[in-house]
Amino acid sequence: MHPFEGISEQHTQTIMKARKRVIEAIGKNMGLYGVTLSVGHLYGMLFFSEKPMTLDEMGKEMEMSKTSMSTGVRMLLDLKMVHRVWEKGARKDLYEAESDWHQTFADYFAIEWRTAVEANVHALNRSAGELRRLLEEHGGDEALASAVSKDLEKIESALSYYDWLDRLIDTLESGKIYDLVPKEKP
Amino acid sequence: MHPFEGISEQHTQTIMKARKRVIEAIGKNMGLYGVTLSVGHLYGMLFFSEKPMTLDEMGKEMEMSKTSMSTGVRMLLDLKMVHRVWEKGARKDLYEAESDWHQTFADYFAIEWRTAVEANVHALNRSAGELRRLLEEHGGDEALASAVSKDLEKIESALSYYDWLDRLIDTLESGKIYDLVPKEKP
DNA sequence: AAGTTTGTACAGTTTTTTCTGTACGTTCTA
DNA sequence: TAGAACGTACAGAAAAAACTGTACAAACTT
Numbered sequence: 312m313h314p315f316e317g318i319s320e321q322h323t324q325t326i327m328k329a330r331k332r333v334i335e336a337i338g339k340n341m342g343l344y345g346v347t348l349s350v351g352h353l354y355g356m357l358f359f360s361e362k363p364m365t366l367d368e369m370g371k372e373m374e375m376s377k378t379s380m381s382t383g384v385r386m387l388l389d390l391k392m393v394h395r396v397w398e399k400g401a402r403k404d405l406y407e408a409e410s411d412w413h414q415t416f417a418d419y420f421a422i423e424w425r426t427a428v429e430a431n432v433h434a435l436n437r438s439a440g441e442l443r444r445l446l447e448e449h450g451g452d453e454a455l456a457s458a459v460s461k462d463l464e465k466i467e468s469a470l471s472y473y474d475w476l477d478r479l480i481d482t483l484e485s486g487k488i489y490d491l492v493p494k495e496k497p
Numbered sequence: 498m499h500p501f502e503g504i505s506e507q508h509t510q511t512i513m514k515a516r517k518r519v520i521e522a523i524g525k526n527m528g529l530y531g532v533t534l535s536v537g538h539l540y541g542m543l544f545f546s547e548k549p550m551t552l553d554e555m556g557k558e559m560e561m562s563k564t565s566m567s568t569g570v571r572m573l574l575d576l577k578m579v580h581r582v583w584e585k586g587a588r589k590d591l592y593e594a595e596s597d598w599h600q601t602f603a604d605y606f607a608i609e610w611r612t613a614v615e616a617n618v619h620a621l622n623r624s625a626g627e628l629r630r631l632l633e634e635h636g637g638d639e640a641l642a643s644a645v646s647k648d649l650e651k652i653e654s655a656l657s658y659y660d661w662l663d664r665l666i667d668t669l670e671s672g673k674i675y676d677l678v679p680k681e682k683p
Numbered sequence: 684a685a686g687t688t689t690g691t692a693c694a695g696t697t698t699t700t701t702c703t704g705t706a707c708g709t710t711c712t713a
Numbered sequence: 714t715a716g717a718a719c720g721t722a723c724a725g726a727a728a729a730a731a732c733t734g735t736a737c738a739a740a741c742t743t
Contacts (some may be wrong), residue, residue, distance in 0.1 A: 317640035336620035340613035427526035429500035434522035438515035
């Protein structure tokens with residue numbers, strides 16, 4: 312990261328310091344996306360890099376092993392926070408940070424939260440089915456019916472929440488969210 | 498967790514199995530809220546418990562130390578996923594899972610994401626200020642102006658995103674989100 | 684086809700996090 | 714006011730994770 316040809320040492324320092332503050336902040340808060348401090352830092356670095364970077368360049372800049380860069384980049388790729396870039400006759404793979412953070416946010420939900428919703432809904436439906444069957448077959452048993460009904464209520468309430476969450480994620484994924492909450496300040 | 502008085506062993510098994518599946522799924526996916534598998538599991542357990550639980554009861558049920566229950570509960574309290582319950586002349590503290598998951602979801606953003614937004618915005622503004630000053634004072638320097646402008650653009654784009662995210666969180670916190678994405682299926 | 688170069692799998696090490704047991708301050712009981 | 718019970722701070726042990734170096738397969742160069 313020395314893109315500052317023709318710029319004095321002092322001004323370079325100022326720019327680097329400004330960048331570093333932001334990178335640090337980003338890195339620290341990317342725990343919300345389930346990534347390490349160092350992976351967050353890697354993203355921040357790529358965010359400011361004006362040209363796509365290779366694994367070797369990242370490793371040098373971060374003072375970390377190439378292996379770590381490889382796994383770090385893969386995580387960021389999975390989250391769609393980074394994408395591979397093609398360049399004429401390039402030997403090495405090149406990576407670039409996704410700069411549209413609205414998109415990144417939406418992707419995160421479409422990828423991670425959607426998966427969780429599906430897994431939970433699956434479990435909830437399965438259990439709800441079993442409980443409903445129990446209720447059908449032994450509905451006469453007062454104590455049983457009462458206990459099962461309580462659980463079923465909780466499960467149904469959870470399912471209703473996930474239904475809503477799923478629709479919320481839909482609006483993020485489709486971009487319809489920007490009709491509801493506009494990008495530009497009202 | 499043996500609320501099943503007057504229910505046969507076999508039916509108790511069925512209910513427990515249904516619960517366990519859900520608790521497991523919940524626990525597994527609560528990593529999205531930044532908590533451990535075991536804390537997620539604790540939450541799931543509380544979710545199905547029909548009466549509020551004490552730390553000792555949780556420890557017994559989870560087969561974990563009371564200390565772990567204490568710290569686990571505090572995390573869940575911080576996330577507002579669990580709240581303390583008052584009971585007539587109770588020696589021990591009692592805790593209960595927040596059952597409104599819409600609220601839990603909203604609180605999570607209001608608590609964790611809002612904090613992150615604020616920290617990042619702070620850093621971005623600070624750095625933007627420094628860069629703008631640099632630009633004002635040495636705008637004549639072609640190379641400098643070009644480099645600084647690129648960084649400023651990125652920062653401003655990020656700030657614009659955070660402004661949007663902040664407003665999105667507002668709609669979650671105020672409940673206005675349910676006008677935009679209704680709880681009930683359309 | 685031989686020789687490089689590149690990215691990643693894997694095993695081992697280091698670091699971090701999670702969990703436990705003890706100790707102690709606080710609050711309730713008698 | 715003495716005694717017991719409760720919750721948590723803290724330090725150490727156990728478990729999990731992050732990170733590194735080596736080794737190797739795939740792709741490219743010549």
